[in-house]
Amino acid sequence: MRRTGIILLTALIISLFFCFAAGADTGALRFPPPDFESGYEMPATETPPSASDIYEYLAVIVLAAVLGLGTYFVFTKRKRKYIWGLMIFSLAFFGFWRRGCICPVGATQNITLTIFDQGYAVPVVVIILFLLPLVLSLFWGRIFCGTACPLGAIQDIVLLKPLSVPYWLEVPLRLLGYVYLGMAVLLAVTGAGFIICRYDPFVSFFRFSGSLGALMLGGAFLVVGIFIGRPYCRFLCPYGILLRHLSRISKWKVKISSDECIQCRLCEDSCPFGAIRQPTGEASGEELARRKKMLAVSIVLLPIIVFAGGLGGARISSLLARAHPDVRLADRIYREESGEVAGTTDQSEAFRSTGDQSIESLYELSAEIQATYHQGSRLLGAFLGLVVAASLIRHTVRRRSREYKADPSDCLACGRCFELCPNERLRRQRIKEEEDLRVG
């Protein structure tokens, strides 16, 4: 029966995005105006006024309230059902009502662009939305992920048959998030676009509209999400990367057990996001010696890997520069001019017909952008090299732990592990008894 439900859900999700795709397809069609013969003058197209700022401030207030409540539920009440309820509210409010925008995840790009482009002003609301979860994570970890993020929530509700991803696979998969973050920053800085928003896999569902590609991407994430807990959050989310690192140094950390861990191992597989770390046991002398040697090698390798990454990044700068529309246009015009390609594209046709800019100035602009990409790609490559090298070092250093712990960098504060901990159950029982006594 349970298997039937999962199959049914999978079939539904697959059908769903094809269904939305149909809708999105029709939405994309231009609807031609009627051809009047009576001299009727078509009314001028009107642009609706932008939504009132009050909704933006409302979003900030609601986010602050959700984060506050979430912190209370995770650290004081320690009950999954409250956290789940808050998560569903966030999905409804930030996802379907606010249509997934603007969110702290995408705001990463706005903030980046405003840092590098003096001409780009970012509203205060966006800055607050971006900073609020980050600041909170310095104190209480990734409360935002577990309670307020609609992208995480939509994945969480489809998680029915969680499968464990081996740690050795989880670690390299997380590197994808760094690549995505690096690319998002590079493209935002160069003005090529906001890829986090453009490739947001779930925004099409929130808006009931989107391209076929976007819907298929979102559908794929949801299908995978039935078995793998929050794949987007764990392996791709750029904002999650920031939260992960800040949570590592958070003042208060989510604890599985409200008391001392008794190593009952009931929580061992309770986390669908692979955040629970087992006790490490005692290392043998031979193992410690091997690790020391590897640590030394890793430290030596670090600058080499960073340098190699920088070189590699510089090599693909021309390739990455194609992400910029002006570079693509210049490229196309060049190939058309040199006879390398025949015919024109809509963009090259438009460029030629408007005549706002000469071909030479377009080439100059493209060359300038590519120079920026050359520097940016080099930094991106070096950054990725640093991430790889740091990960190698991190897994060389042997940490010591005698109990089951939620890794603060990976813990999404969902509260699932609380429910299986005997200490937690005793705590709840004690609270209940005290309340009964007070009532009595």
Place this chain on the structure above:
Amino acid sequence: MLENNSTKKRTFQSWQAAIFITCLTGLFSLFLIGFLSVRYFHYSHTLPGQERRIEEIKSELGAAPGNEALLQEVRELDILTRSIRFQWYGVASRAGYLLLFNLAVMLTAAQWAKKRRERLPAPSSNKKYDEEYDSAAAMSRRTVAGAGIILGGLMAAATFFLNPAVDDYVIEVAEDEPVAKKEFPGPPDREEIGLNWPRFRGPGGLGVSQFENIPREWDVETGDNILWKSPVPLDGQGSPIVWDDKVFLTGGTETEKQVYCYDALDGELLWTGDVPELNVSVSDIELNIDTGFAPATPCTDGRQVYAIFPTGDVAAFDFNGDRQWVVNLGVPDNVYGHASSLVGYGNTVIIQYDNGQADDDQSWLIALDCETGDTVWRTARDVMNSWTTPIIIETQYGDQLITSSEPYLIAYNPQNGEELWRADILSGEIAPSPIYAEGLILAISPYVAMIAVEPSGPGEGDDNREVKWEIDRGIPDITSPLSDGERVYMLGTYGGALSVHYLEDGRPAWQDYIGGDFYASPSLVGDSIYLFCAEGAGYILAAGDEYELLGQYPLGEQVQASPAFAEGRMYVRGEEHLFCIGYSE
């Protein structure tokens, strides 16, 4: 979830009910999806055919415009297509929300069932933490290293298999196959210019028609001597200009700037050239409503037509209407809005771009390359904002470009913008442009004075240059003066006060009131003076020592622009139409 025997029966029933609801809502959702898919496929197969048919009918109607059967068919198909589309949108929207609700119920039920069926895990007893931890760490190191290598490999592979952007932009052209570059023709000579009306007030900017066979009477009611009358799409105060068989005009609104080309023979609007907004919009500038959005007159050199707008945008179009270039001169600071018209000289278009106060360093005389729009030279001017159009005069010292703005009348070398001489003789908000007659430059300080100055050579004269003569009666504030070689005529804006003085010494000849308001400058055709009042009437007067009205002919709409003349024709811009007045034969 921890369960005990006492609640076993209840929980069994609840998860079973949850599974049932999951299946029920799931099936209903599948039904909705199926329904939507069927409708979609129906829609996507039906509509394209109908839309194709509509396009076919429209093509057929092009060949047979009056075919009533086709018209009926296209109307019915159009309505049908639209109704199907809107029906589909409505269905898709309603079903979408229903689907969302179902999915929400289904997922909630599924999660509930899952929670109710959870059992406590039963971990094995023999656990070797140290081995597991060390082996996981070792494996992780290997996979991270592997991922790094794969990442590097992908970077390397990408450079080999994907096309990088071109970054050198060198177009290699075989030496024996030179790129055929469209040759830009040379500028017209004086004779060619003299046969046309290429700028504000014609050749030299004097308002003197070189053609004498212009009708002295017309009737818009009967159409006598009205060869054609064509609507002008957008408003503008700029005057028409003529080159061969083409008449050019500009028009604009707050959001649009356009250049129009009419067929001089039949008044057909041949093309409309749109000037895009660059970095200055109308909201960025001061603009008096009376100035309008297209107050300046364009100019042409027979190769291209050039137009300027109050936003400081200057554009060039070839005679086919293809825009060749557009540049912005910077945000103008002009209390009524920039209105100085363009002047062509050789391969340059010269712009008197006066802004702000005299000491604001914002006023410029700018020459743009006709072919590219690039700045050829640019000379700073210590004058305040003005609305006059410069004139280029031939003197014994060579060509001189004369500008008038408070406080200076300044002469420049039109070839390089070098200042030749200046006279500190002007004051006020100057709109009347200077003229040149019988060796005298006549410049106006509105309401205050008309001053006659002789041009001099480079470096001669100074700020206190002695004027030839000066008069202070009947001085206009908007219209430019006119001379017939013996007299100078000045037309006041309000009441139509026409003041005439002798050119030789400035003594008064006569003055009379025509009535009406005048914004259009007077023109001379042979021995007649043509005036157009704002109320929409043309007055023909005899040029001479006394007032003699030869005729008064209504045009039917307001006129604020000065007329343009061609062989046997006169072009007048009304509020809504461009009129061609000429002899029918």
